[in-house]
Amino acid sequence: MEKRTINPWTWQNERSYSQAVEVKNVTSTLYCSGQAAIDPDGTSSDKDMKSQLLQAIANLEELITTAGYECKGMVRLNIYTTSTQELWPHFPILQEWIEKHQIEQAVTMLEVTGLFETLTVELEATVVK
Secondary structure (H helix, E strand, C coil): CEEEEEEECCHHHHHHHEEEEEEEECCCCEEEECCCCEECCCCCCCCHHHHHHHHHHHHHHHHHCCCCCHHHHEEEEEEECCCCCHHHHHHHHHHHHHHHHCCCCEEEECCCCCCCCCCCCCEEEEECC
């Protein structure tokens, strides 16, 4: 797989994403459903935003690796949250995870009026290899 990021500016670098990602010679693509703070038994978290973000990241990583992909192959990340204001102070957690896995991805973050049950953040990804 060949991956090329396109960034006409530099300001997005400190926000840990790329304006566009081009991929060529892909052998397979994994489209991940939104991963949130849901326990293995199906129980939705009612914890704070930081705790839910940590669990959503862990669940996304587990899904990607279980499917036989690497987090580094992520090309798209959609972030859904019930409060961007509440999520933003914890954004460095996501940035550190992105840096750890050397992920270069396009990102969209949306504030929504609600997520499933008691959830406050959900991560949806596209991963290639």
